[in-house]
Every structure is written in structure tokens, then in C-alpha cells.
Amino acid sequence: MTKRRPGGAEEVVEETTSESPPPETDTATEAGEESTEGSEVDAADGDASDSDGSADAGSDTKASDEEAIEESTDDEDKDEDDETEDEADVIIEDESEVDLMGDAADEVDKRVAELTTDLQRLQAEYVNYKKRVDRDRELVSQNATYKVLTPIVEVLDTIDRAREHGEVEGGFKAVADQLEKIVTNLGLKKFGEPGDVFDPNRHEALSHMGTDPEVEETSVKLVAKAGYMIGDRVVRAAQVLVVDPE
Numbered sequence: 516m517t518k519r520r521p522g523g524a525e526e527v528v529e530e531t532t533s534e535s536p537p538p539e540t541d542t543a544t545e546a547g548e549e550s551t552e553g554s555e556v557d558a559a560d561g562d563a564s565d566s567d568g569s570a571d572a573g574s575d576t577k578a579s580d581e582e583a584i585e586e587s588t589d590d591e592d593k594d595e596d597d598e599t600e601d602e603a604d605v606i607i608e609d610e611s612e613v614d615l616m617g618d619a620a621d622e623v624d625k626r627v628a629e630l631t632t633d634l635q636r637l638q639a640e641y642v643n644y645k646k647r648v649d650r651d652r653e654l655v656s657q658n659a660t661y662k663v664l665t666p667i668v669e670v671l672d673t674i675d676r677a678r679e680h681g682e683v684e685g686g687f688k689a690v691a692d693q694l695e696k697i698v699t700n701l702g703l704k705k706f707g708e709p710g711d712v713f714d715p716n717r718h719e720a721l722s723h724m725g726t727d728p729e730v731e732e733t734s735v736k737l738v739a740k741a742g743y744m745i746g747d748r749v750v751r752a753a754q755v756l757v758v759d760p761e
Contacts (some may be wrong), residue, residue, distance in 0.1 A: 657702070657745050664703050668743050668751050671695070671705075675741060707742045707753030711735045717742060719752040727758040734758060 524569050674691045677683050683691050706717065713720065713733040735755040742753030 530569045532569070576651055657748060658712045659750065660701050660703070660745055661750060664698055664701060665699060665744065665750060667694075667703075671698070671743070672740055673679075702745050703750065704744045705741050706744060707735065707738045707740075707755060709738060713755070713757050717744075717749060717752055718757075719754045720757050721754055722756055724756050724758045730758060730760050732760060 671694075674683065674695070677687075678691075711718075711734065713735060718735065721739055726736070727736070734757060735753075736758045737756040739754040739756065740751075743750040
């Protein structure tokens with residue numbers, strides 16, 4: 516290198532090129548930078564890891580929620596199935612109760628029918644017994660009346676003959692009328708008149724008086740003694756004379 520001095524002299528100055536050594540890098544600084552870069556990398560890795568973890572946690576939470584929802588749905592379905600089974604059991608029990616009640620009602624109806632039949636039979640037996648008792652009582656009364664009035668029939672015959680001859684007068688007539696009234700009230704009835712159709716159950720034919728063109732059947736022509744009855748029972752048959760038709 517040429518260096519001009521004052522005065523015009525040139526001086527060749529040897530240019531010394533000195534290369535300055537590169538500044539030494541502070542080891543601590545580099546270590547700090549490296550640690551900072553490592554921290555940043557680690558932080559980035561940590562953030563990524565945290566992001567991944569958060570994502571995984573979110574995924575896990577979502578999966579847990581889905582599983583919980585599925586479990587709740589399954590539980591609800593199970594509860595619904597249980598309720599359906601319970602309702603089915605209740606329906607079956609109700610049907611069983613209905614069947615039992617139906618059987619009980621049938622038994623009650625059958626028992627009521629049997630008791631009704633027994634009651635009707637007892638009522639019929641009681642009615643028949645009452646009729647029989649009433650009939651027997653009436654028969655006993657008729658027998659007693661028959662025994663009492665049978666001897667009086669002869670007295671009544673005497674009164675009838677006296678009346679025919681016109682001998683029933685005065686006090687005797689009053690006694691005769693009163694006696695006839697009493698026996699009539701006791702059920703004694705007089706029968707047998709001329710013109711009656713002959714009935715062998717009620718009449719005693721003393722004789723035949725021939726034929727009579729005025730009659731169509733064998734009939735009573737004359738009454739010798741009147742007949743008497745108590746109810747349907749003949750105390751004494753009427754003694755009569757009869758005629759036959761031509």
C-alpha cells in the first residue's frame with residue numbers, strides 16, 4: 516500500500532492484513548441459548564403434548580359421555596323392559612284374579628241354585644203338609660160332627676113327618692125350627708126331592724113304581740126319608756121310590 520506523505524513523498528507502507536479472530540462465544544451464553552432453545556422446543560413439545568393430551572382427554576371425555584349416554588340409554592331400555600315385564604306380570608296376575616273371581620262366582624251361583632232348589636222343595640213340602648193337616652183337621656171335625664148329628668137325623672125325620680101332618684105348631688114349631696137351624700150351621704145338609712135323577716151313591720131305592728113317560732132317566736118319584744150330608748160325606752142316604760122311563 517503506498518501512502519503519500521506531506522511534501523509529495525510517497526511511502527510504501529506494507530499493508531498488513533490482520534484478520535481478527537472471531538469473537539469467542541460465551542459458553543454460558545451458548546448454554547443459555549441452547550437451554551432456551553431446548554426449553555422452547557420442550558415447551559413446544561409440551562404444548563403439543565398438552566394439545567395432544569387435551570385432545571386425548573377431550574376424546575376420552577367425549578367417549579366417556581357417549582358411554583354414559585349409552586349406559587343411561589341401556590338403563591332406560593332395561594327399566595322400560597322391566598316395567599313392561601312388571602306390567603305383564605300385573606296383567607297376568609289380574610287375569611288370574613279374574614279367573615279366580617269367575618270360579619268363585621260360579622261356585623256361588625251354583626250354591627245359590629242348590630239352596631233355591633232346597634227352599635222350593637221345602638216350600639212345596641210345607642204347602643203339602645199344610646194342606647194335609649187342614650184336610651185331616653177338617654176330616655176330624657166332620658167325623659165329630661157326624662157322630663153328634665147321626666142320632667139327631669132320626670129326630671129330624673120325626674119333625675118332617677109331624678110337619679107333613681100339620682102337627683108342628685106353637686112352641687114345638689119354634690123348637691123344630693131352632694134345631695134345624697143349628698144342625699144346618701154345623702154343616703148338615705138335607706137332600707132328596709121328587710124328580711131328582713136317581714144316584715145310587717146318594718139314594719136308596721125302596722121300590723120301583725113302574726114307568727113314567729115324563730122322565731128320561733130313572734128318577735125319584737116319592738121320598739120316604741130325606742137324606743143328609745156333611746160336606747161331601749153322606750150321613751144317611753135318602754130312601755126313595757123310583758120310576759123308570761118308558
